[in-house]
Amino acid sequence: MSDLVCPLDFRYGRKEMKAIFSEEHKLQRLLDVEAALARAHAKVGNIPAAAALEISEKATTELVKVERVKEIEAQIRHDVMAVVKAFAEQCPKHGGYVHFGATSYDIVDTANALNFRDAMEVMRKALAELRSALVALADRHKSTLCIGRTHGQHAVPMTFGLKMAVYAMEVDRHIERLDECKKRVCVGKMSGAVGTAAALGKHAMEIQELVMNDLGIGYAEASTQIVQRDRYAEFVCILANIATSMEKFATEIRNLQRTEINEAAEWFDVAKQV
Known part of the structure; x- marks a missing residue:
């Protein structure tokens, strides 16, 4: 699967910059934010600490795959909710608290x-x-x-x-x-x-x-x-x-x-x- 954002990406640009704006890194940053949100909710008592822990541990593209997000997005036609659903699949105990x-x-x-x-x-x-x-x-x-x-x-x-x-x-x-x-x-x-x-x-x-x-x-x-x-x-x-x-x-x-x-x-x- 290609990570190219622009047809000229293969030719121009620094490797570091290409990595930052790749599909996988974009997904990872979305997961990072979702995990930080869960930790904040846990600190103020809105969700169980165990939920924040599971969400934080599963917030990685090694588990939440770009391919799976795209499969879900093709069905529901919503990019962010596709991320949320793919993420929740990896959190069997506390997936309902993702994106809370x-x-x-x-x-x-x-x-x-x-x-x-x-x-x-x-x-x-x-x-x-x-x-x-x-x-x-x-x-x-x-x-x-x-x-x-x-x-x-x-x-x-x-x-x-x-x-x-x-x-x-x-x-x-x-x-x-x-x-x-x-x-x-x-x-x-x-x-x-x-x-x-x-x-x-x-x-x-x-x-x-x-x-x-x-x-x-x-x-x-x-x-x-x-x-x-x-x-x-x-x-x-x-x-x-x-x-x-x-x-x-x-x-x-x-x-x-x-x-x-x-x-x-x-x-x-x-x-x-x-």
Whole structure:
């Protein structure tokens, strides 16, 4: 069975990022949230401790299979309830407590927050590595003269080190933005179908806090059925900003390595030459 989200997944992307957004990992994160919810219910006395223990022990894709979830979804036409039913099958004693008091997007959006957090960690590491490489190039070529260009035309001399320093500082700002948005983007919710958390009972707000603390993320202090999408939009804008810089850097190197310019070169080993 393919885990591809996009037809181009096989060609582009980091292994770590592909793993985060694979079908199996997505399912695992949904199970993680369901297990955290059960533990929170047990702490406030809503369900037996034994139920939380069984649910937590069975919250793994080694037991709850993607294939089984898809079989159930084909019958009932509801993705999250298919997960709940497949999960409950693995909890013969306490399966009725799986998903207790929750709405679908309590689970989905909280799992999204976990995936976004993991993805941000991968991106931050990659950006930090790029920044270090650019800083090293800036230092190495601080006295290496090259022509400066405006509108693609020769202007006045500059150093290649300055060009790399500008790029390094641009990457540094991307890291700052990524770090700063994390508190707004990586948040979950456990507040029910319309945000009132009525189905979770009198300990609802405590349950929400317990779940998110258990998972290591923040929570939306006010929400509806979903975590509000301005949070996701902010993340997408930051990703677009990062992608714009990467395209700019790549295009610059591509142009500078043209035969008639030959100021820079992209590294390839012999085996990768066309």
